[in-house]
Amino acid sequence: MINIDELKFDEKGLIPAIVVDAKTKKVLTLAYMNRESLQISMEKELTCFFSRSRQELWLKGETSGNYQHIVSITADCDRDALVVMVEKDGPACHLGNESCFEFPVYQSEERQEFSYEMLMKLIEGRKTDKQEGSYTTYLFEKGLDKILKKVGEESTEVIIAAKAEDKKETVYEIADLAYHVMVLMVEAGISLEDIRAELASRHVIDHKVKQEKMTK
Secondary structure, three states: OOOHHHOOOOOOOOEEEEEEEOOOOOEEEEEEEOHHHHHHHHHHOEOEEEEOOOOEEEEOOOOOOOOEEEEEEEEOOOOOOEEEEEEEOOOOOOOOOOOOOOOOOOOOOOOOOOOHHHHHHHHHHHHHOOOOOOHHHHHHHHOHHHHHHHHHHHHHHHHHHHHOOOHHHHHHHHHHHHHHHHHHHHHHOOOHHHHHHHHHHHHHHHHHHHHHHHHO
């Protein structure tokens, strides 16, 4: 951990803070902190910024209720910028958007961004807005039994590939399994957040167990 005195605030006493969703890793906003707002942020574990237009401190969510609960704050190598990982209670943007960064300027045709959230939305769309010829739509039309059968088949394929110690094939089969599990999740009404929350609760429990063993 570095000390707050090691940070480099600019000539106006400010340091840029890039706020990122700790769960989705999506950039939410860019704001500024001064020494006082940073100290408040760390004490309350809630983002507090300095408004350059109003020349005053503002606690995010104090008016809207969209608080941002701080998970961590990390400085860059030059100590003159911060990344603030948060768990948010609502939209980060004053326009009501989840993120302030919602307006594309350029997108490479060859390099497409991928995220599990985007894949889930695509799968959900194939269920609500059926596409002729879509394999995903086909699975939803066939129903739960068909989806479960595919999950079982893909699980077996993963085991076979892993047993053969074929890394490339194992990766391929795990990807197939992950896709079919996500189809099952949509069919069962299970979200990525449900899984994150379950894994997070297990991580905390596992950490506590390890701590207990170390103290014995």
